[in-house]
Amino acid sequence: MGQGHGHGISPAQATSASSKHIKRLWIAAALGLVTFVTQVVVGLSTSSLALLSDSAHVFTDVFGILMAVTAILVARRASRRSDRTFGMYRGEVFAALFNAILLFAVAGWVLYEAIDRISAPPEVPGLPVTIVALVGLAMNVIAFLLLRNGAAESINVRGAYLEVMADMLGSVGVLASGLITMLFGWRYADPVIGVAIGLFVLPRAYSLGRGALRILFQHAPERLDLPQVIAELKAIPGVQDAHDLHVWTLTSGMEVATAHLVITAKAEPDTVLAEARNLLAVKHHLDHATLQVESAAAAGRCHELSW
Template sequence: MGHGHGHGQAIAAGESASGRHLRALTISLLVGATFMVLEFVVGFATSSLALISDAAHMFTDVLGVGMALAAIMVARRSKATFSRTFGLYRAEVLAALGNAILLFGVAGYVLFEAIGRISDPPEVPGLPVLLAATAGLIANLVSFALLRSGAEESINVRGAYLEVLADLIGSVGVLISGALTLLTGWRYADPIIGVAIGLFVLPRTYALARRALRILFQHAPQGVDVGEISAELAALPGVDDVHDLHVWTLTSGMEVASAHLTVSTEAEQSTVLTAAQNLLSSRYSIEHATLQVEAPQCAKRCEQLPW
């Protein structure tokens, strides 16, 4: 029987999609932490729920980016072993899920606080809120620009990016709240903007959590049709049957596949194996595929397995 990449051996250490954006994440963390402190101080000093909400979002931003960085470092330094054959790349996915949980918590807290303040909104000075929100907006714009490209490649970076996006929208909301309070003295502007920020975050947080859970439950990558892969492998010269086909994501940028290919007795197994590997690599960008090429009599055992 022929096979690709070897069964039961530790894979070589590689670079995930997240690892290519380590510098951007580090700068974003430092910028966010600095302006988070500023917003918290001004928010509590002025009793501005909108500003405290934005600062809380920035806190989850800082914590989320910190988690993303920690996950990348763990994945980089924890090389694959015979007992941990894929290393710790899944730490990046766990960091993304942690970001989603944080965002859900912050949104819930803001909505709870806002409902309590609607009946008797406190008087909030507009100018300090306006100035602090402007500083926060600048910080978020810097982080947004740094993480935007990485969010397309990595679920880990995307988690941090969504945190920053929520903060960016929050800062705009706080600016509006501060301007309305300063110009009109309308006391309801602050809690209403706080609610709007919380509601804006929820659908994006749900999408991030859903994507992270798909990876953790080893679903097929989004956009990959496993049935189509099976059909194309079966159409290769010499292949009679494809079974036990599995395709999943280890972490962003690392798709993995395994399959059994039953070949005719006259087929050259090494030729079939090479053709299958090339197909998965060129058509589906699956570079790590473990393929078992077997004779018809060997495939009977697979039919007896219950899962």
């Protein structure tokens, strides 16, 4: 009987929130890169496991920020082709999955090295580690302040903001390791803090990988209760039944929904479509929804499909 297709935002607005903050994202990535290089150089020269483990963490965070920038640039410049109906947004998801695998590898290496060092911890000079930790902390605070406002407007910027926040915690851990070693000469401080940072990375890696796989397998967003959404669609005046509801994610912040609505003979299709689109957009933040309105006679064909 009819179809409705709704967008909560115009194509021109699709990347505008992130684009406004792209320069700040570049600055945050540059600050992170400076921190990473400094930690690697000093970490190798002092044999500090805490510095090396945090440098791996910083590297993955810089990688995540650069992926946010890449997503903005691709969305801004990618040409529209008839065979790319959903653009190239999934590239960001594949990058996130690769990032998660990298995080697991880094955390595994750190834990292995820490166990090996527990029996005979090397002597790590506390002063260089403390200085580098203070530099890293300063860099993270600057990036944190740069991205704070953008995090409220863009999910891309919010992801980078959370990465920087996690980096600050890592810098605090390294700082504690340097101070304890410098003040008390406790040689176990470095491997213990290294293990703590490695264990801190693991749940983030699991969460990131799990989220990427959910998107790649086209699972519905975890925040949605699909039976409840179906019940709400059925409750719309004039709707006799709702079925074939599918919700999936292209990439973070871009969710798509489709559904079939069976309406009564007296219902006005345009009115039903408007109410259904409003329900999905306002209550469930599904701004990109394609809805098919059909009569009871036509609806039976949908149920014949086994998948």
